[in-house]
Amino acid sequence: MQAYLMAFVIGGLICVIGQLLMDLTPLTPAHILVMFVVLGGILSGLGLYQPLVDIGGAGATVPLLGFGHSLVSGTIEEVNKAGFWGIFSGAIKASAMGITAAIVFGLLMAVIFNPKG
Structure with a gap:
């Protein structure tokens, strides 16, 4: 229960800002x-x-700040594994699932709801 509350508080504060x-x-x-x-x-x-992510969980990782965190932390992790070439692959590996979900769900909503162009 406390995890849900902290996610709500942290995510809510980011949205308020x-x-x-x-x-x-x-x-x-x-x-x-x-x-x-x-x-x-x-x-x-x-x-x-990262300490904010540890406290707020999804409340800190889902908003836009979390996307920047994902890009940088993925790059740092991949550089530690693969060296210099990790600069080019780390951000993509860390954020691929979120980017793919945004594209797929955006397409799905466009097909279902007939957007105005």
Whole structure:
């Protein structure tokens, strides 16, 4: 039960920050999206995001910050295994499942609901 609560709290706080940025700043959603992914990568590279993942679980890994964390942590892990060439394969290996799911579910929703173009 505590894991669900912490995931809700951490994920909710990340969403609140994003909403406040959209409401109180002139930043567009695209700017905020890029900022969150980059911030997640930077925090992961500095070793500051993993403790948040340990506390919040899916509440920290599912939002955009988690995608940046996934890219950087996957790259670091692959560099430790394969050396220099891990730079090119680590991020793709770590994020392939999430990217594939986004494409497949996006296509499925477009087929089902007939999007307006």
